[in-house]
Amino acid sequence: MTEGLDAAVEEMGDVSERRDELAARVRTHAGKIARELAVFEGGDYGQAEFETDSGTWTLKYEAGDVQYLRYDPTSGSETYVVSSKQPPDPDALETAMADYAAFVTAYNEYAQSVEGLLENVPDEFPAVESTAELVAERDRIVERIRDVGNAMASELYRYEGEYGTYATTVSGTRWELKWDGDVAAYLRVGGSDGTYLLSQYGPPSATEVRRLAGDVEAFVETFNEHVDDLEADLSRVSFDGNT
Template identity: 60%
Template sequence: MTEPSDHEVASAADGTERRDELVAAVRDHAGTVARELALLQGGDYGQASFGTDDGEWTVKYEAGDLEYLRFEPRSGRETYVVSTKQPPDPEDLAEAMADYDAFVAAFNEHVASKEGVLDDVSMDVPEVASTADAVAERDRIVARIREVCDAMADQLHRYEGGDYGTFAARVDGSRWELKREGSTTSYLRVGGEGGIYLLSQYQPPSAEDVRDHVEGFTGFVDAFNDRVDEVESDLSHVTL
């Protein structure tokens, strides 16, 4: 039977304590780098890499806070100096820290390269054209279309009865549909399902859509009048 060894097991406390101190200091210092980088890049999330003679450093941040700081030497394995996972190996940390000053210098050079880059950018831009006249004309035409459609809806309500109804007609190959609620227009649509709403309970049509379909609306009203004439003609032959 082998006797237990009398040798004491070496403590790793001193090494890990020093490592943890270094990582905490780097986290604090590189956190400043991350915040400055977030300001420079204009977002709360992102990353950037900075090359040195000995390798490449990558800073990643989330919500403006440092998520990780990674060092990739020219040869050898990468080291996460700061991360949300396990702390780095002390030897790997020592190798990375030997290049840390070079990393900070590379970051400072990156920041300096952005200074003055906007100095020659001019804000002498043209005045923004007003859409007031086009919108006013659009609204005038749409109001007239609604007035006519409400008159049609009122006639349909009288003739058909009921609280809801539609009238549809094809004009120059396009399907027009008026849907009413009582004597009021719910919508006027051109083109069937997925078509263009010249009238709706939501947003107004674009000026271009009004321009493209205003002539077709005249044909739609003519189709409605023709339908009314047909109904009157049919009824005129009814005798009681």
């Protein structure tokens, strides 16, 4: 009943050790290809396939290192020669390694084929025109608008209180000035999705300034009419309650 229990069991440690050593060497060697591909492709990760007479090699890399190296022979099952999950079967590794040199040759041929790729690409370009003068003129106009906005804010602060908004319509478009104390917080044209002629973030584009600056005068005139109405109302108030 115990026949065979005392029989010697052959150890496979040498095979496993050799397999792991070989897989580690392949990872290091294929890592050189991965880094070359990453530099050439201009990205931290990617994938490339290389055809040989015996099959297809797929190298996937990330951060210049091998994620996996897969060998898919024309006949038989695919093998992950390098993988983050588990080492390959020794027999499958042996089959793949018989074609590994062909894989490296295929990569080298690809690398040689792209040499001189940029030889005829021009490296001299036309001069870039400066927008400095345009920007300076834009800023000058916006600063004048800000002076006007602050003057309006100062009057509104005096009449209406510490903060608030004044809105009116100019040429069919809503203009809204928000004041905070005696300065303009923003001047917005066109509602909530409109253009901020004045804001705390930065000036509008020169195109928007050109489009809207011509209506600033009408906006100020409408505001002045508003102030005149306020003054007329106040002038009709008496201490005895009669108007």
